[in-house]
Amino acid sequence: MSKKHLVIDPITRIEGHLRIEAVIDENNVITDAYSSSTMFRGIEEILKGRDPRDCGLLAMRICGVCTGTHYQRSIEAVEHAFGVTIPKNARLVRNLMQGGLYVHDHIVHFYHLHALDFVDITKALEADPKKAVAEAHKWAEIAKTNPWNASESVYKQVQERVTKYVKQGRLGIFGNAYWGSKAYKLTPEQNLIALSHYLDALELQRELAKALAIFGGKNPHPQSLVVGGVTCVQDIKNPSRIAEYKQIMKKAQKFTKEAYLPDVYMAGTMYADEALAGVGGGLGNFMSYGDFNLDDLPFYDSKKLFPSGVVLNKDISKVFELDQSKITEDVTHAWYEGTTNLHPYDGVTNPNYTGFGKKEDGIAYLDTKKKYSWIKSPLYDDERMEVGPLARMVIGVAKGDELISKYVTTFLKNGNLPTKVLFSTIGRTAARAIETELMADKCIEWSDELAVNVANGDLSTWTEFDFDKVAKDAKGYGMAEAPRGGLGHWVKIKDGKVENYQAVVPSTWNAAPRDYKERLGAYEASLVGTKVVNPDEPLEIIRTVHSFDPCIACAVHIVDTNGKELSVYKVDPLGASRA
Template identity: 75%
Template sequence: MSKSQHIIVDPITRIEGHLRVEAVIDENNVITDAYASSTMFRGIETILKGRDPRDAGLLAMRICGVCTGTHYQRSIEAVENAFDITIPKNARLVRNLIQGALYIHDHVVHFYHLHGLDWVDLVDALKGDPKKAQEESFNWSRTPYGVSESELIQVKERLAKFVKQGRLGIFSNAYWGSKAYKLTPEQNLIATAHYLQALDLQRDAAKLMAIFGGKMPHPQSLVVGGVTCVQDIQNPARIALFKTLLKKFTHFIKTAYLPDLAMAGVKYVDEALDGTGAGLKNFMSYGDFKLDDTGFYNAKNLFPSGVVLNGDLSKLHPFDQSKVAEDVTHAWYDASGPQHPYDGTTNPNYTGLEKKDDGYAYLKTKEKYSWIKSPIYDDHRVEVGPLARMVVGVAAGDERITKYVTNFLALLGDKLGLGKPAPTAALFSTVGRTAARAIETELMADVMIEWVDELAANVASGDLSTWTEFDFDKVSKDAKGYGLAEAPRGGLGHWVKIKDGKIENYQAVVPSTWNAAPRDYKDRMGAYEAALIGTKVADVSQPIEILKTVHSFDPCIACAVHIVDTKGKELSKFKVSTSCSI
């Protein structure tokens, strides 16, 4: 390649929603500029205006088709914060268990079914020798999961049928054979087997959410003031079922997910050590999973809150929700400047794409180019998600998080023959971001055992309270509140203003808003964009490196009504009434 190229990857596949990335790649195949754009519009906030705040959660959970329960809970917590309600211990534990189940389900599905194929060449697995693969598995786990020689023979036969028929189904349209893949055929065969096994096992994690949530997706047992699953927590069989399914899924996490991540980490360690995909190195966590009942935002959290800037783990900046703002300089909205969510507006102003002579439509990168706003914290662009939570936890000196991070780095260092743990700085990379999610999954699965035992013991002691009574007419006249916690993909905040018992204004700033945002009013990049800069692409026609880094954030660009095709042609227009008669 003699000169730079401007390429489009649209849609970014294996995510929730539609996401476009445009990248400028120089003559050395290095990305020098990048732009991330959501081509879908979300208008739930507008629909919520004028409604009863106690009903907000049921609508807000429709913001996403994946993290339904976490939007549900954040919305309810925003109203509880506005009304100054502290929920009972049983309700806190039930909510922790429902959200924890969402974490372990989401993270495992993400690694194997949404992100794993960026690291694993599934077609190359056909070259793998099942016997050698079985032997290889013991290099990564003392008790490897589901990869005996006979099981791997069956996996290989299934794959061979797909390839022979030319029908790869869910494995089609990938960059098989790319020079960017580094696992051996046997390692690819191991990971492919776990991919298929995880398809079955993820149902158990979904059942975990449904036991106390009522159903999955869109659980229905959370209400302002607590939870409604009274009979479930009083039934020892229900609690025992939860614990049994949790232990089964935890076994897969420890004997398949973590070993596979270590296997990939060793093969791609050069990308971790050179910081490929590091990006902003500014990390923020709202904090989440309350461990006591000392008040709405006074409780000790499993994940501490705070901000780490420039990758400096020696200094943790306290988090202050008043410093959150959203800017729309490069987003398809109108606003006078950065707005705090309490005063946030959602005024669409779609200015379109730029048609060029090659027949394609490109983002107007000097103007507005995304349906995602640009969140700012204290005038910093920040990254949120599992890596942010682990980084903030280590910076906060949290004993539990530091232990799990150190254990994984020690495992990686041992497999690399370093004689010491791998450096913490290796986490500041695409590989590290992916590893942080696995570290967090193990931590969450272990602590959930503690929570379910705590719930059983509390109920057995005679405490059956699940709801805090409140006088709606008294507390709901004029109030405002926020629900800030951590979704699997990162910091999720819902802000609500209530007037005369009805919602006057509502804003949700979701994890992929923080990470997938376009440039801001100072022309500073969002997390996706910054993470792509400096990445070397092996083959511009198969830019798997772009997918790998963007997928490491676990993108979720959901719930839209605006659609454009690849050449910018308008397909349809929809007018939706956001008012209703109650």
């Protein structure tokens, strides 16, 4: 591998298959970058010709992580086409399911997908547990809270658990990383604190999955949403089920305030020079579709917890209202036929794989002058956009949203941080933590609101509609946010069947290749200007890419629409040694 042209394939600790190529100069500074997905999505094709009421159950299979979000967007697209408004109980249940997913997803992302970009596990074994306790109190004090599970005995037990891995000659779940890299900046005690919280978050992850299943029926792939409302009637009527959800969310709230936020302050402070320099800032253009309906109007007219809008060039003094008609997808550098920018209503998914380019020293490089990714390049009003938690926080502040501004301002004030640190890899990570605290608080409020509404006698969960009347010829969209950013599903219906279907997802916006004007996508732009300490251990590249929380299976999906057999697997549940 040439040190002038780095190839990282696959990027691990993400969902799906992602390849990053970066060009570096003699000072190891990235001068160019390319983001490529190496898997194909064709799920839109299998939705054609189907009953639109069934789309949600199939569309959620786009992803195995944010399944419920795809499910809800698809259902809402059909509700928009049919002109159906759901009852209050259904709105609250959907908010609780979606909000719970945010909390679950963000905590899992930070600790189990992203934290190891900051935390050197091997150095945690060198820490003094007593000093680690004092260190934990310091960061909790900044966050205006108590430290999570901080004691000498706890930290010693954590060290003993990981030491056993090392003595066995393996690191288990912590294997195959760049341990010892000079790009790591935390002290041994700080590494130990984060490691302890990593292990605690594994247990919390299980509890949060239970919360999602309370109203969803199961997790992943919930099954309680239908066009017109929800089907979890018995769970809504049962006070103990609502109370169970609330108790789990209170655990997540406590963990977020006492562990997650202090850990972000800790990491952010140790990497403050990068945050202040704007390393990983990227495009500077932010977009949010808005999410979480706060009243019982149709979703496209409802007041939102997260407002919609567009901010350009990091200028939070001006915010533009969102117009979904200005969304298009370009395929100039994507492995699909055509180059025309099409609105999703008219979008097509016709694969045109042209392969890689040159091959040197046994490595095949992307043909970056032509097509080099299975991800299309979305545009808003002919501009490249970043979506996600940072975009939601930026637009909330730019719009003067009282609640979002309060959470963002409090975080910055407690850490004595200027606003500009948000426009960086560290800022993107911090925005997700800020949002997690906000969402946990709101989910507890919504669970109380649902309990009160049901106790007052409102048991309505579904709005009746005449399918034969509304489904002849129609079109609709479901646009809101997923944990990773703006997610839209568009459907066109003819004679009661799906004529066309397109989904433009967060990682389509962020992980996209260049467009027809050769403008970089969000991942690509965020890497340019980054200095890599050791090109053989490009931790800085992985850290910035992980800050977006890639979900490539959402952006693309493997499907053979001709029904061709792809492969056959034989699974022996007893194991070969016992067969």
